[in-house]
Amino acid sequence: MKSLGLWLGSPWRRSAVAxxxxxxxxVTxxxxxxxxxxxxxxVPWILLARGAPTARRALYDGWCGGFGLVLAVHHWLLPSLHVFTFVIAALLGALWAPWGLLIRRFLGGSPSPGRVGAALLVLPSGWLMVELVRSWQGLGGPWGMLGAxxxxxxxxxxxxxxxxxWLLSFLLVAVNVAVAALIAVRASRVPAVAGLVVxxxxxxxxxxxxxxxxVDERVAVAVVQPGIVAGADSADRRFDRGERLTRALVGREVELVVWGESSVGFDLVDRPDLARRLAALSRETRAEILVNVDARRSDRPGIYKSSVLVGPDGPTGDRYDKMRLVPFGEYVPARALLGWATSVGKAAGEDRERGTEQVVMEGGGGLRIGPMVCFESAFPDMSRALAEDGADVLVAQSATSTFQRTWAPEQHASLAALRAAETGRPMVHATLTGVSAVYGPDGARVGSPLGTDASAGRVHEVPLADGVTPYVRLGAWPVTLALLVLACWAVAEGVRTVRLRRNGPEPLVPPVRTARGWPARPGR
Structure with a gap:
């Protein structure tokens, strides 16, 4: 242990380890x-920050650990953003710097049982605050939250x-803190074990x-995944393939057919021929088709990504414009300052426009559809709002074509399981190139997913459920709890500081030596 401490004495080595x-x-x-x-x-991160020799070093341990976490869970961005991925990781990693300081404050040295007990509440609360801040879509959104x-x-x-x-992340961090305390703080094993038990x-x-x-009924929903389509005319060819795969569903008694993000590359007003072809597909399959249009609008300036519901008579009028755009992928934040990102990677050359409100679409058979586009499925508040507004089924239309052969497609599809479980509503995750998957109202997978090598249409018997989950009713109450915990701790620290300043430190009186050389009490 002593040799390890000496080896970690180098700031650069310690930062790398963090x-x-x-x-x-x-890897989870x-x-x-x-x-x-x-x-x-x-646990390794907590143990390292706990042993930081100074408060400043603990801040660096938190920052470097956050840098490693953000870079690791977003490593698939490297081919697209190159060096800018490291810049983003460094900026977001700084959010964990205070968390490193909290670790040292509560677990550093030889903490008392009371400090360890407080750590089981304060450290998970601090982590939740980090996840809350970085969940803002301007900072990249809640991708890679521990609970996921x-x-x-x-x-x-x-x-x-x-x-x-939020509750999953809180509990996981609490368990990690308890395990770290069991390993490193022998005198405080009782509160650590008690924390695990509680x-x-x-x-x-x-x-x-x-x-x-x-579950009160089931509805047949088809997911159409065209697969990889390349070339200058890819938009036309992708539409043709989606049309062919959808026509193969004729006779399957499907109620809803879902196409992926950017499945239609032209505005349907400018291309009435495509609208007629979609309407014909709806009549043949006897199902409404939810497509996603990625094109410059004819009725307003700019490019929008829009979920459009098409029935046997054409577009029904139900339309949802994507609200939360992917930073750098669909727009460049502060383009005047960061526009250089387009020269070193595949950042958006032109910003997409944002929608203004969420929409619950009314299907012809009475099915109420709550659409989201791409990484909007990472935001728990969006699916909760749709469930509150009466959606029977949640739908996420996505395209992870840029990130084939990485971990991104599977990780993205897995988020739908969380959104389904949170809201008690089934969720359909439909993509252009996989992974496409469907989850029931309890978050369990329905049928088998379509992988990144598939080009197919697949029908799922999706269970519908009644009732409202506590999360939909109460919202992100663990975040409120975390804020209260941190507020109480801040007040306690403030009171403690005031008392120390008021009372002042005890005077340092040198001992008085007697004739025999023994120290005597002052005044004797």
Missing amino acids: GVAGAVPM FPAPALWWLAPVAL SQWQVGPALRLASVGGI TAAVTSAAWAWAPRPE
Whole structure:
């Protein structure tokens, strides 16, 4: 241990170790999907920051760990953004700097049982604040939140219906803190074990109390995935392939057909021939078709990505314009300042325009559809709003064509399981090139997904559920709890500081030596 401490004495080596420690949670997400490592994935990072020799070094440990985490979970952006990926990781990684300081404050040195007990609340609360801030779409959105690693764990999905992904992240960090305390702080093993027991008890109670979605009927929904289409005329050829795959569904008694993001590359007003072909498909399949138009609008300036519902008579008038755009992928933040990103990577040459409100579409058969586009499925508040507005089924239209043969397609598809479990509404994740998947109202997968090598149409019997989950009713209450915990701690720290200043330090009085050389008490 002493030699390890000497080796970590180099600031550069320590920063590198912090970056690697912060990257460990990456393996808990798809494609590796080692979800069972999540309860200990933060332990190396916590142990490192706990042993920081100074508060400043703890800040750096938090920052470097955050840099490693952001870079790891977004590594698939490197071919598109190149060096700018490191810039983004460095900026976002700074959000974890205060968290590193909190670790040292509560677990550094020989913490008392009370400090360890407080750490089990304060450190998860601090982590949640970081996830809350970085969830702002201007900072890249909530991709890679720790709780999302549990997308295929049934009990975790039940908990998501109670407190959303926020509750999962809070509990996972609490377990990591308890494990770190068990390893490093022998004198505080009792509160660490107690913390694990309490966490398990709270988790079990929430799991038992969480209402199960009551399935009352099923609806046949088809996902059409054309696969990779390249070339200068790719928009026309992609439409042709989607049309052919949809026509193959004739006779399957489908109620809704879903195409992926940018499945139509032309405005349907400017191209009435495409609108007529879609209407003919709707008549032949006896199903409405939800397409996604990525084109310059004829009725207003700019390029929009829009979900458009088409029936047997053409577009029904239901349209949703994407609201939350992908930074650098669909627009460049502060383009006057950061426009150089287009010269070093595949950043958007022209900004897409934003929609102004979410829309619940009314299908002809009474099915209420809540559309989202691409990485909007990462935002729990958007799916919650659609469920509140009465959506029967959530739909995310996506295109991960740029990131084939990376972990991005599988990770993106997994987010739909969380959104379904949180809202108690089934979710369809339809893409151009995979992974396309469908999840029931409990977050369990329905049927088999379409992988990145597939070009097909697949019908799923999607279960519909009634009722409202606690998360839809109460919202992100774990975030409110975390804010209260941090506020209480800040008040306690403020009171403690005032008392120390008021009382002042005890005077340092040198001992008085007697004739025999023994120290005597002052005044004797």
